[in-house]
Amino acid sequence: MDLAAAARALHDNVSRVIDGKPDAIDTAIVVLLAEGHLLIEDVPGVGKTALARALARSVDGSVNRVQFTPDLLPSDITGVSVFDQATARFEFRPGAVFAHVVIGDEINRASPKTQSALLEAMSERQVSVDGTTYQLSRPFMVVATQNPLEMEGTYALPEAQRDRFMARISMGYPDAAAELDMIHGHDRTEPIDALEPVVSLEDFAAMIAEARAVHVSDAVGRYVVDIATATRSDERLLLGASPRATLQLVRAAKAYAAVRGREFVVPDDIDALAVSVLAHRLIVQRGEPEAEHIVRSIVDRTPVPTGS
Incomplete structure (x- = not known):
């Protein structure tokens, strides 16, 4: 598959949901191709989560979405070993990071302890639970969103975690024409529900290898x-x-x-x-x-x- 053509197909597919933000879409695609992680930082209602979901739907891989809250536990992110009485053995139940694209919504609402659970996964593409290391899927990308203005009930991301995000973008408000198109296009249906993958997982892996070369x-x-x-x-x-x-x-x-x-x-x-x-x-x-x-x-x- 021609990489440039496939990237245009991804862009066009995401653009069906995100109006008037070509630069943000381009950066998100670049980060995904570079096997990085993306931090989308902006005020509520400008399409942060929609961009993450549309990008995830456009690649035919697994997707997990995590709503970060103060009571979210590290084990919810990485997984936990559970004792199975039938087999008298501990079995590992994977957490939210076991997907190709993980959407972390409002990441700064989780406690620092839970935020840090993402560090090993983002950096090493693996998690360690009870002394056992589990490899994550490839490709693996975290797309996290946060509101930089609201401070009540939030925890600032530590420098070590911010450094693991390849890029940070802001969505910004759409221009008048794009907002008008959104009114007419989104008033009766949710465009993201109609999105289909435009790139297979195998083709995308080949695109990543080509970009690395x-x-x-x-x-x-x-x-x-x-x-x-x-x-x-x-x-x-x-x-x-x-x-x-x-x-x-x-x-x-x-x-x-x-x-x-x-x-x-x-x-x-x-x-x-x-x-x-x-x-x-x-x-x-x-x-x-x-x-x-x-x-x-x-x-x-x-x-x-x-x-x-």
Whole structure:
């Protein structure tokens, strides 16, 4: 299957549900192809969960949705060993992470202990329960949503967990034309109920392998490292980008290039993804601009490689 054509089919399918947000859809597809995890952060009612559900339905894999609440337990996420009296043995009952796409709705409403249950799954693609390690499905993606404005009854995501999300996006409000289309298209039916998979699991695995094979030149690699290093020495930041951030920016750029039909990464790919991949990992000094603005300024002043 042609990767660029398949990516367009995914985009068109998700666009049937999400009106007027092509950039958010593109980033979500890139993160899925790069085998990363996506954090969607915005106010209620702008389509965060709808985007996650539409993306999951468009790939013919298993999907689990978890509504994060203060009483959610870590075992609800990872699974639990239950004693079976009939066999006199403990049997493992898988938790919500045993799916190809896991939708974590309002992740910041769960306790830090439950949030941390996702760490091993997101990083290692495995969980350990009662001393036994269980491998997760491939591909495996966590799409988490949270409301950044409502603080009551929420727990801020720790830096270690934010760093495991490949990218963070905001949906934003639709423009007037898109909102009008939504009124006419969503008033009687729920479009997401009619979505069918457009890419099989086998084809998608092949797409992931093709994206991983995209070439990154030494010059582009140095460009990524220069950007990451600049965040670590910027006086406006308390915490710069981690080495994991550098790796994930490269992986996302490879998927971004593949979606556009190229077998190599160019600096423009890095520029297009730098804010969504890096900004949520940074800690800004009090009184300084938002992280997104700082990342953009760093990218703008970093010399762009001209050779291969």
